[in-house]
Amino acid sequence: MSQHAETSRAFSPEELAAWLTDMCGGRPRGIIFDCDGVIIDSAAANVHYYNLLRRELGLPLLTKEQEHYVQMSTAQQAIDAIIPAPLMPALRDVTRRISYRRDIVPMLRPTEGIHRLLQRCRALGIRTGVHTNRRDGMGDVIATCRFEGFFDPVVTVARALPKPDPDGAFQVLREWGLSARDTLFVGDSSTDRDAAGGAGIPFLPYRNPHLETPGFCADFADLESALELTRSC
Known part of the structure; x- marks a missing residue:
């Protein structure tokens, strides 16, 4: 910087x-x-959403650097950055249970x-x-x-x-x-x-x-x- x-x-x-x-x-x-x-x-709501996904997949909470990145990236870029590729099939099941529209949008x-x-x-x-x-x-x-x-x-x-x-x-x-x-x-x-x-x-x-x-x-x-x-x- x-x-x-x-x-x-x-x-x-x-x-x-x-x-x-x-x-x-x-x-x-x-x-x-x-x-x-x-x-x-939206920062707290977005971080909460991605942490929910990671928790369901057995991953730790986002780091500060990851929190910053997911706030300015596209959703797909965020997912690619914070979810390891081998867990992508399991992620599809998780996103059927956790709805951004239902669970997160009301927090904005x-x-x-x-x-x-x-x-x-x-x-x-x-x-x-x-x-x-x-x-x-x-x-x-x-x-x-x-x-x-x-x-x-x-x-x-x-x-x-x-x-x-x-x-x-x-x-x-x-x-x-x-x-x-x-x-x-x-x-x-x-x-x-x-x-x-x-x-x-x-x-x-x-x-x-x-x-x-x-x-x-x-x-x-x-x-x-x-x-x-x-x-x-």
């Missing part, structure tokens, strides 16, 4: 407004959000302040979308966290290559008819950062000071205030 990443600090609303003006030429016209760890608080919660931010974006005419490495079940996530009507498009790995490939980010730009400079990508991982960078979209880390950026957003209330302080592009 670089020294710059170690010393990255939270932007104040005023600093964030200045950064948006510099990077986006003013208030962005569209914001792409990552899902897990950004618009939803919207991130604090996200609804207010989305309402402010709507009032300011800022488009909002999601680019996630999830494949299935986003409809359940949106319903559980009361996000109906806020995100369009919702790009999953069912329709785009997984991040860090910029394929999904490019899809959002095309659907919106916006340039990369008109857009902001808010994420919490290196895969988000690299997907945004590959599409040329300014990237704002959310609650992660270790992504080699000038600063990060510590609270959605700060981003809401910064958008109010920033002029339209």
Whole structure:
């Protein structure tokens, strides 16, 4: 980890407004959000799910490194990383007993302040979308966290290559008819950062000071205030 990443600090609303003006030429016209760890608080739920699978297979709990990886990877990448290949046949039986939709989705919660931010974006005419490495079940996530009507498009790995490939980010730009400079990508991982960078979209880390950026957003209330302080592009 670089020294710059170690010393990255939270932007104040005023600093964030200045950064948006510099990077986006003013208030962005569209914001792409990552899902897990950004618009939803899912880390504990996801770790619980994968630990349930491992326990049923006689494996120990996830390590801290594995916990971090499963939060930003696709589900298939996570399974491949944490379940040894010889246990894959047994895993099929386990997943018939343990349902992510039934047992885990009800544990998901919207991130604090996200609804207010989305309402402010709507009032300011800022488009909002999601680019996630999830494949299935986003409809359940949106319903559980009361996000109906806020995100369009919702790009999953069912329709785009997984991040860090910029394929999904490019899809959002095309659907919106916006340039990369008109857009902001808010994420919490290196895969988000690299997907945004590959599409040329300014990237704002959310609650992660270790992504080699000038600063990060510590609270959605700060981003809401910064958008109010920033002029339209």
